[in-house]
Amino acid sequence: MFCDEALDLVESIADGELTPEGRVAAHLATCPNCAAALDSARRLEQALRARPVPRAPARFTARTMTILRRRRWRSEQFLDVGFNLALGVVALAVVGGVVVLLNRAGVTSIGNGAMDVMSGGVMRLARRAAPAVPVYAGATALLAAALGIWWWAEKEI
Numbered sequence: 001m002f003c004d005e006a007l008d009l010v011e012s013i014a015d016g017e018l019t020p021e022g023r024v025a026a027h028l029a030t031c032p033n034c035a036a037a038l039d040s041a042r043r044l045e046q047a048l049r050a051r052p053v054p055r056a057p058a059r060f061t062a063r064t065m066t067i068l069r070r071r072r073w074r075s076e077q078f079l080d081v082g083f084n085l086a087l088g089v090v091a092l093a094v095v096g097g098v099v100v101l102l103n104r105a106g107v108t109s110i111g112n113g114a115m116d117v118m119s120g121g122v123m124r125l126a127r128r129a130a131p132a133v134p135v136y137a138g139a140t141a142l143l144a145a146a147l148g149i150w151w152w153a154e155k156e157i
């Protein structure tokens with residue numbers, strides 16, 4: 001057995017957690033360094049035990065728990081506000097993107113196009129809106145992801 005192995009166990013032996021047996025006991029009996037280390041660890045342990053243990057002030061636990069609860073509540077509020085802001089930004093981006101794309105695709109002319117629709121211009125309107133379809137799908141996916149994150153975060157709390 002090497003000294004470092006024995007020294008690793010010295011503190012556990014000194015505070016009574018461990019009883020030296022076999023190789024450890026043999027090493028401690030024959031190695032003056034490790035025996036001295038154990039001796040000093042035992043003395044330290046005794047000195048610590050001899051010290052008076054200060055009593056906690058009255059209502060210490062209740063006060064600590066109140067402070068902890070208040071801090072936790074504050075951090076949750078902060079998280080909530082931050083999350084709602086982020087969600088708002090995402091929603092704005094989605095709405096903004098859809099508006100821009102509708103303008104570009106000329107779908108805003110649906111009002112004007114209503115006459116076209118009635119006169120059988122459905123295909124023409126669809127053809128105008130078609131290039132933007134992947135973008136609509138993307139925006140829908142983004143919104144779904146945002147709602148999914150929201151649902152997940154609410155579930156966690």
Ligand SMILES: [Zn+2]
Nearest residue numbers: 003006031034
């Ligand atoms: Zn040793």
